[in-house]
Amino acid sequence: MSEMIHVDNVSKHFTLHNQGSMTIxxxxxxxxxxxxxxxxxxTGESGSGKSTFMRMIYANYICNEGExxxxxxxxxxxxxxxxPHEILEIRKRTLGYVSQFLRVIPRVGTLDIVSEPSIAxxxxxxxxxxAAKALLTKLRIPERLWNLSPLTFSGGEQQRVNIARGFIxxxxxxxxxxxxxSLDAKNRQTVLDLIETxxxxxxxxxxxxxxxxxxxxxxxxxFDVTQFQST
Ligand SMILES: Nc1ncnc2c1ncn2[C@@H]1O[C@H](COP(=O)(O)OP(=O)(O)OP(=O)(O)O)[C@@H](O)[C@H]1O
Numbered sequence: 001m002s003e004m005i006h007v008d009n010v011s012k013h014f015t016l017h018n019q020g021s022m023t024i025x026x027x028x029x030x031x032x033x034x035x036x037x038x039x040x041x042x043t044g045e046s047g048s049g050k051s052t053f054m055r056m057i058y059a060n061y062i063c064n065e066g067e068x069x070x071x072x073x074x075x076x077x078x079x080x081x082x083x084p085h086e087i088l089e090i091r092k093r094t095l096g097y098v099s100q101f102l103r104v105i106p107r108v109g110t111l112d113i114v115s116e117p118s119i120a121x122x123x124x125x126x127x128x129x130x131a132a133k134a135l136l137t138k139l140r141i142p143e144r145l146w147n148l149s150p151l152t153f154s155g156g157e158q159q160r161v162n163i164a165r166g167f168i169x170x171x172x173x174x175x176x177x178x179x180x181x182s183l184d185a186k187n188r189q190t191v192l193d194l195i196e197t198x199x200x201x202x203x204x205x206x207x208x209x210x211x212x213x214x215x216x217x218x219x220x221x222x223f224d225v226t227q228f229q230s231t
Contacts, residue, residue, distance in 0.1 A: 032223060
């Protein structure tokens with residue numbers, strides 16, 4: 001196993017500039033490490049900072065202190081303070097993120113949305129579309145929907161499109177925010193199988209799973225963020 005993410009003494013608070021600069025403390029000096037082939041569940045009660053932690057690793061939120069090192073193309077990169085171009089490159093090749101909600105450009109069809117990360121990696125459009133079709137079939141998205149924008153799809157369909165888009169590029173590191181939240185039993189099992197396959201090929205996975213059974217099925221260990229909560 002080799003280390004893919006190293007979080008070193010990271011602290012985070014939010015400052016609410018439009019509410020008298022009030023400060024909301026979240027973490028103090030959090031330390032964490034994630035290696036290839038692991039699937040780690042972030043745990044802690046609602047509001048303890050699981051999503052915040054994940055967004056800091058994805059560089060959506062800044063850290064107030066500490067370093068987050070990502071293994072990218074054989075090099076250790078500190079994502080805290082990386083320039084936007086480096087962050088985009090890390091996201092393109094190394095760090096996948098499946099959020100709970102689909103955020104897409106209106107009027108772009110589902111096949112194009114799902115195949116886009118694979119094309120960005122340099123695969124041919126034909127191969128990427130074939131891979132997208134295979135994933136959408138596996139995730140039971142009916143073929144009649146493939147050319148439509150997913151914005152009008154049901155919650156569960158949108159989540160599955162998000163998952164297909166997240167898994168197509170076979171990222172070395174994957175961040176999963178409640179990947180099974182609005183799915184029925186069959187689709188939930190399909191997503192768990194995709195996670196198992198990703199683990200087997202050596203992806204390092206960090207997830208938030210409120211679904212305890214899903215967590216027990218795929219996670220190799222848990223990491224409780226409450227232990228680093230600041231007050
Ligand atoms: N953008 C933001 N601006 C201000 N405060 C925020 C922001 N995002 C999160 N917080 C605060 O940080 C704390 C942690 O929130 P976070 O969403 O990370 O928790 P969580 O453990 O993921 O919760 P849940 O399980 O309910 O999704 C909360 O007190 C929340 O209000």
